[in-house]
Amino acid sequence: MAPKPYHHGDLREQLLLAGESALAEMPADQVSLREIARRAGVSHAAPKHHFATMGDLLGEIAARGFQRFVAALDEASHQTSTQTPEGRMMAMGWAYLRFAEANPAIYGLMFGKRDSTAITPNMVQSSLAAWSQLENAVAAIIGRSHSSIGALHVWSSVHGLSLLKAERRISPHMPLHAAEETILRMMIAGLKDL
Amino acid sequence: MAPKPYHHGDLREQLLLAGESALAEMPADQVSLREIARRAGVSHAAPKHHFATMGDLLGEIAARGFQRFVAALDEASHQTSTQTPEGRMMAMGWAYLRFAEANPAIYGLMFGKRDSTAITPNMVQSSLAAWSQLENAVAAIIGRSHSSIGALHVWSSVHGLSLLKAERRISPHMPLHAAEETILRMMIAGLKDL
DNA sequence: GATATATATTGACGTTGTAAAGATTGTTCG
DNA sequence: CGAACAATCTTTACAACGTCAATATATATC
Numbered sequence: 309m310a311p312k313p314y315h316h317g318d319l320r321e322q323l324l325l326a327g328e329s330a331l332a333e334m335p336a337d338q339v340s341l342r343e344i345a346r347r348a349g350v351s352h353a354a355p356k357h358h359f360a361t362m363g364d365l366l367g368e369i370a371a372r373g374f375q376r377f378v379a380a381l382d383e384a385s386h387q388t389s390t391q392t393p394e395g396r397m398m399a400m401g402w403a404y405l406r407f408a409e410a411n412p413a414i415y416g417l418m419f420g421k422r423d424s425t426a427i428t429p430n431m432v433q434s435s436l437a438a439w440s441q442l443e444n445a446v447a448a449i450i451g452r453s454h455s456s457i458g459a460l461h462v463w464s465s466v467h468g469l470s471l472l473k474a475e476r477r478i479s480p481h482m483p484l485h486a487a488e489e490t491i492l493r494m495m496i497a498g499l500k501d502l
Numbered sequence: 503m504a505p506k507p508y509h510h511g512d513l514r515e516q517l518l519l520a521g522e523s524a525l526a527e528m529p530a531d532q533v534s535l536r537e538i539a540r541r542a543g544v545s546h547a548a549p550k551h552h553f554a555t556m557g558d559l560l561g562e563i564a565a566r567g568f569q570r571f572v573a574a575l576d577e578a579s580h581q582t583s584t585q586t587p588e589g590r591m592m593a594m595g596w597a598y599l600r601f602a603e604a605n606p607a608i609y610g611l612m613f614g615k616r617d618s619t620a621i622t623p624n625m626v627q628s629s630l631a632a633w634s635q636l637e638n639a640v641a642a643i644i645g646r647s648h649s650s651i652g653a654l655h656v657w658s659s660v661h662g663l664s665l666l667k668a669e670r671r672i673s674p675h676m677p678l679h680a681a682e683e684t685i686l687r688m689m690i691a692g693l694k695d696l
Numbered sequence: 697g698a699t700a701t702a703t704a705t706t707g708a709c710g711t712t713g714t715a716a717a718g719a720t721t722g723t724t725c726g
Numbered sequence: 727c728g729a730a731c732a733a734t735c736t737t738t739a740c741a742a743c744g745t746c747a748a749t750a751t752a753t754a755t756c
Contacts, residue, residue, distance in 0.1 A: 419666075424531065464659050465658050
């Protein structure tokens with residue numbers, strides 16, 4: 309009844325795992341549908357029965373990325389060591405940067421070009437969860453009145469920094485860790501000037 | 503002596519123009535080397551003699567994008583109507599957002615994935631020019647001591663916002679123009695809290 | 697004017713995503 | 727229990743891609 313193993317075990321899950329490991333191990337432009345099938349040990353057309361198109365596969369991987377992402381930010385914001393709203397925002401921003409750093413390819417799928425990645429329902433739902441999570445954290449600092457613009461401010465800053473890092477657009481002389489902390493501080497300071 | 507027209511006129515320039523118009527008129531993932539050759543009216547292998555690889559062609563387009571980009575920011579910052587350092591920074595940020603909005607595909611080439619775009623000398627030079635231009639504008643506000651971190655803060659914010667807009671990741675209910683102005687203000691306010 | 701060089705075309709190779717047809721296995725119902 | 731069915735996987739095929747090698751052609755130089 310439920311989508312369970314037929315022939316080779318649950319290939320759908322295997323394909324998602326193969327895709328995730330491929331994205332972690334090789335340059336993103338070398339991750340092809342056929343390569344993922346190869347890694348899963350099936351023929352190149354097998355994925356068709358579980359994902360209509362490659363974009364759907366990548367979209368599902370992105371959706372799972374969003375779930376881990378939300379969980380990571382949630383955990384960071386619930387740390388007992390950070391009790392003030394500013395401290396929790398700081399922790400979330402830090403967790404955001406760490407996630408993007410640890411999962412560059414999947415982060416790129418989550419926020420990157422729509423050309424290659426389809427928009428699955430799971431993805432929309434998970435990304436909206438991330439957004440409201442961020443907006444709540446902002447509202448805890450500046451109130452609900454302009455929290456959506458505040459959230460966009462936060463998101464822009466952290467997103468931009470994550471991508472500049474991932475694309476190696478920052479001078480190697482820049483002390484990155486210190487800079488990240490400083491930029492998060494500036495970002496929060498600006499928030500309070502809204 | 504100089505690389506001038508041989509057979510078909512200056513094909514090198516024609517290819518760059520064809521690539522730019524293709525990037526402006528169709529989704530970026532449909533812009534192929536063969537499509538660009540088609541638009542230039544030559545065979546699919548003709549570009550080889552002017553650009554070793556497709557990445558080199560795109561890299562050169564990105565370099566030209568950077569030159570237009572620097573010029574646009576420069577013009578904005580030299581407007582007579584904006585005399586304070588904050589006002590000039592505001593004008594530059596605004597020009598940045600307008601450029602990214604008007605040239606989404608080329609902006610993606612300039613700051614996007616290195617997989618498809620090669621790093622040409624022109625590109626490095628132009629992008630460094632843009633960076634120092636930004637750093638100077640920051641130094642005019644907060645001084646030279648931490649201007650590089652300040653510049654990274656500014657760049658992250660505007661870059662992130664540009665990409666979120668381009669990828670349509672912002673709720674359609676958000677009043678974008680007003681939000682942009684507010685975010686630029688918050689970004690500058692944070693800068694002064696460094 | 698002949699030779700050499702730069703430029704463009706043609707054809708080919710290996711790769712990709714997707715679609716259709718054939719084979720194989722599991723499920724379901726008489 | 728067996729027969730019909732449906733779901734899954736493989737095989738084969740197609741058009742398009744970037745790149746390369748071989749060929750043809752026009753320009754420049756001596």
